[in-house]
Amino acid sequence: MEHDKTFAFDEKNEKSFQDTLKKYPKKMAALLPTLWLAMGQNGYLTDEILEYVAERLDLSPVHVYAVAEFYTMFHEEPVGVYHLELCRNLSCTLCGSEDLVAHLAEKYGIFPDETTGDGMFSLELVECLGSCGTAPAMRVNDVYCENLTVEKLDRIIQGCRSGVEPEEEPMGVH
């Protein structure tokens, strides 16, 4: 199927795409990196973008759809300005992540798998983030926020509301 030609990589991403192709002996291997580039440019992946990616990599659209669907980090719907990925796995649960989920709902009306009406926040409860020693943990867009408490969460949410993305704390020795 011929895709509608409105999506195309911008100049920077076109260059990254060409560089990516050089890393692999087979074009198909560039699929995940190419989907990352496309999502970075558009924020989420539409059918049209998936078809564009398929065409650029000489793949069938159905293959690209299936792959995009398989990986949880590829979004086919828009997410909020701040995408909160709060860990619900064991160490974070032991350290109180469910209280944080409740707090987000009660105080801010931020619910799992939903985007707030103002488009600011989307909450996704995710599996282990590899931050178990600093549990509970959450990603805000690409930033790790660790050793969370209700107070720390309040500071993060209020910061986001005034346009300040949280900063990642330096990693400890242990």
Add this chain to the structure above:
Amino acid sequence: MSKKIISVNFDKPNAHRLSVYEELGGYRSLTKLFAMNPADVIEEVKKSGLRGRGGAGFSAGMKWSFVPKDIGKPKYLCVNADEGEPGTFKDRKILVLDPHALIEGIVICSFAVGIHTAYVYVRGEYDTPIKKLQAAIDEAYAKGYLGSNIRGSGFDLDVYVHRGAGAYICGEETGLIESLEGKKGQPRPKPPYPAVIGLFGCPTVVNNVETLSALPFILNNGWEAYAALGTERSKGTMLFSISGMVERPGVYEEAFGVNLWEFIERSTGGVKGRRGLKAVIPGGSSSPILTAEEARSVSLDYESIAAAGSMIGSGAIIVLSEDNCVVKALQVISRFYAHESCGQCPPCREGTYWLTRLAERMEKGEGHPGDLDLILDICPNMMGTTVCVLSDAMALPARSYVQKFRDEFERHIKEKRCPFSRARNNVAVG
């Protein structure tokens, strides 16, 4: 104080920068490496006793030796940095604090096996680790530790970072290969093993980050120095990620053979708030649980933990205090496996889902008297019946939770509530 091999640079400021890493003795092993015969490097690593630290614990040197020589195809190294086993956070430390140690290890492995292209498959969430690693790779290229004719040796090696996108199953080595090839990360039936037919149909070594990061020490100090640490069969040291209900969670390196609970207490200060110890999960969520008594008596090495009915896995130790609920723990981990099952094998796709439903209803106080026997009936049907071991990784712990904490499960059913839950009714989670 235990001997530090892999974490030796963690407390050195800016060790992630090449100049600092070099001052600390970094890349020194390459001079020795390039003067050696590749087959001798494999032999050295075999004799050191180094085992894969991703979870399987298979001899690293042996794995390399399965790669056929001179078959006219390229060979590949896939570095497994898809760290996703719940409880594990040690590779993230290496990638951020000491990425050049990994790169040095990659050069050693690649030279030994005759590999000229390596891909580091890093889980998609690890944004900072990916940036640190890429910066380190760029520095290494600039200084001639990577690329063509490395340090005048005539040996060429390219290293590329490949970002995953959120799928636990891609940490399984053939799932990782499928994913790297641009497909769904569904594991392949084995044999053939990746050493023979791996990435792009070519011979491939898949090694964990920590495994490779141990190589510079082995090259610099000789296999004897490494094998001198640990026990007869579990040689060397390992990074243990300790989390859950402890005072100071974190990554701690230790030589094998110490008492499990003494090690946890010494490193982390013991159970948080001086509460009683209920249980220890010794090797990530896939490992069967140990009671407090078992944790206090077992030695921390592959064989002793296996003899106690569990496994060291990725070295992810999760501590549960007397206030924690084992049914809740089962609910959380079964939901995880159900979410991460790739869906190709029915025993896994269905089994993980059934166990989740059973654990969820018991935790909510809606369990039935026959549920425990149902769990024990489902588990064996999930073991050894699937392409990969994700299914076993759910069934083994599930069975152990029920067998070792049966009273706790029965209380949930009898009292129609979780005896450990607090008054608050949380909003629906998951």
